[in-house]
Amino acid sequence: MTLKNLRILMFAMCLALLTVVSTRVSPAREDAAGPTEAELWPTPEPTPEPPPPTLEPTEEPVIDLEAELPGVDLNAWYLKLVNNDNSLSASFSPENVTAIRGGIYSQYFDSRAIERLEAMLDGAEAAGYEVYVRTAYRPYKSQATIFYGRATVISENQGIEYAEAEQMARKFVAYPGTSEHQLGLCADIMDSAQTPLDAEQAARLPLLLWLQEHCAEYGFIYRYPKEKQDITGWYEPWHFRYVGEDAARYMADKNLCLEEFYALSSGA
């Protein structure tokens, strides 16, 4: 090989080397220009549709209250459910009744639970409230007198058939046999004999707010709150019912009325 040929060869090799280097460098220049639009705004991967829920019927769990709450016997005398669908016979009366606080209100209560009622009244007084028991035990006959009397007044005042008046009276007075007062286990408690029984006003009475908060400690429930009226049929902020402490605390904790408490049990 001549010297001239050697120079040509070396020149060709340098040229080839330069070409390689320049092709390697050029993509780097493109990178320096920044990420592409596709890299900045990547098209999101389509999320797969969730599988349709399986349409299995959801059954309400049945709670066996007698098993869950030892000491709660649904057939016990203090847990009897009385309402429009569960009425007492005309001959039903409590085993024994005793005058509340020695008869100062002329009202009677089931002798087996009167101590708990009086302890609750003492508790309210110790908290600074005046206490007055308007009605407690009411025998079937007394309820009948009140109910039929009301129906008669409605019939005469409105000039309507007696049967129709009876249906109207049911909105204001419990039909004989359907009043819990026949059990001797509930008390209508107010701050005086004169305070009118207006539910909306009574609901704001500090005494009744105290009783609603503390009644479970004595084995009582606030039986007819407004939010349960569609179940119980009544709204009576003054009406407290003895059910025993276990059941009372359970119902208060879970915000259940007596009808709901029964519905939870497997035996109901």
Ligand SMILES: [Zn+2]
């Ligand atoms: Zn009552």
